[in-house]
Amino acid sequence: MRWDRKDLISIDQLDKEDIDHILRCAEILEPYSGRANKLLLCKGEILYCVFLEPSTRTQGSFVTAMLTLGGDVQIFNPEASSLKKSESRSDTLRTLEQFCDIVVIRDPQSGSVAQYADALDIPVINAGDGAGEHPTQALLDCFTIKRECGRLSNLNVVFMGDLKYGRTVHSLIRALRNYHGNKFYGYSPAGLEMPKELHGSDFMRIENMHDVFDLNPDVIYATRIQKERMLPEERDRFSYRIDNNFIQKLPKHARIMHPFPRVDELDTEIDNDPRVIPFKQIRYGVQTRMALLALMLGHEEEVFSLAK
Numbered sequence: 001m002r003w004d005r006k007d008l009i010s011i012d013q014l015d016k017e018d019i020d021h022i023l024r025c026a027e028i029l030e031p032y033s034g035r036a037n038k039l040l041l042c043k044g045e046i047l048y049c050v051f052l053e054p055s056t057r058t059q060g061s062f063v064t065a066m067l068t069l070g071g072d073v074q075i076f077n078p079e080a081s082s083l084k085k086s087e088s089r090s091d092t093l094r095t096l097e098q099f100c101d102i103v104v105i106r107d108p109q110s111g112s113v114a115q116y117a118d119a120l121d122i123p124v125i126n127a128g129d130g131a132g133e134h135p136t137q138a139l140l141d142c143f144t145i146k147r148e149c150g151r152l153s154n155l156n157v158v159f160m161g162d163l164k165y166g167r168t169v170h171s172l173i174r175a176l177r178n179y180h181g182n183k184f185y186g187y188s189p190a191g192l193e194m195p196k197e198l199h200g201s202d203f204m205r206i207e208n209m210h211d212v213f214d215l216n217p218d219v220i221y222a223t224r225i226q227k228e229r230m231l232p233e234e235r236d237r238f239s240y241r242i243d244n245n246f247i248q249k250l251p252k253h254a255r256i257m258h259p260f261p262r263v264d265e266l267d268t269e270i271d272n273d274p275r276v277i278p279f280k281q282i283r284y285g286v287q288t289r290m291a292l293l294a295l296m297l298g299h300e301e302e303v304f305s306l307a308k
């Protein structure tokens with residue numbers, strides 16, 4: 001397979017074969033993802049990170065991924081830019097495009113990154129568009145599930161928390177629908193349910209957090225309540241918590257994932273339980289994003305030659 005798309009905006013652009021292919025590249029690159037063994041695949045190429053919403057993990061792992069591939073990175077600082085002089089985002093991005101080979105964009109508005117990508121000639125990766133999507137998080141989540149559960153099919157996956165505004169959930173459920181036999185459950189505080197367009201015959205809402213124990217869950221995917229996307233009066237109405245008491249009742253094979261940042265929904269007292277794996281997700285994000293950057297910059301053959 002050859003990567004033949006300009007941008008990655010929605011996980012819906014990828015089918016099972018595409019996702020498997022990216023995960024295979026990530027596996028090949030994994031031994032090189034530890035920095036001691038830096039590659040030169042992207043030497044001379046520049047990634048621009050344009051984050052118009054806060055980010056720790058996504059930006060950090062894209063930077064590390066590009067540097068580990070031997071490329072260079074620029075980080076846009078919105079606070080010190082002409083956006084402060086009322087320049088349009090589109091003019092800003094068309095300017096930055098002159099300085100780099102690929103751009104990763106995060107923006108508070110759902111659907112906006114697709115519009116920016118249409119106006120740019122270089123490849124664009126969506127690093128989160130408001131409550132819309134976060135396709136690279138879904139890819140690293142798939143890598144994590146495959147590694148930790150041994151498969152991406154026939155899984156019972158429980159999504160918890162803010163399923164309305166949580167874009168990581170919106171992309172992950174779409175990604176996992178490429179694989180057969182998966183069943184999805186949603187536990188969310190009232191008002192934060194999964195959007196209707198993501199419902200399906202494979203999806204069931206659960207009313208009570210304790211119903212999870214009857215589902216034989218393989219993956220519990222917890223998310224924070226996205227207060228910044230709510231009206232001020234809505235903000236303090238919702239909360240839930242996964243703690244020691246809760247995980248004691250889960251099967252041994254279950255895995256608790258969380259895209260982070262966590263606020264108070266995932267108690268730190270359970271961090272050392274081997275079933276709680278958010279920091280592994282973060283680690284696997286590096287090789288997954290290395291794979292994506294290498295493919296999108298046309299280095300597919302070089303990646304596969306590393307496997308020989």
Ligand code: NCD
Pocket residue numbers: 057058128134137167168223224226259260261
């Ligand atoms: C998430 C995001 O930005 O969508 N974080 C991430 O990228 N790992 C989750 C969140 O903000 O809650």
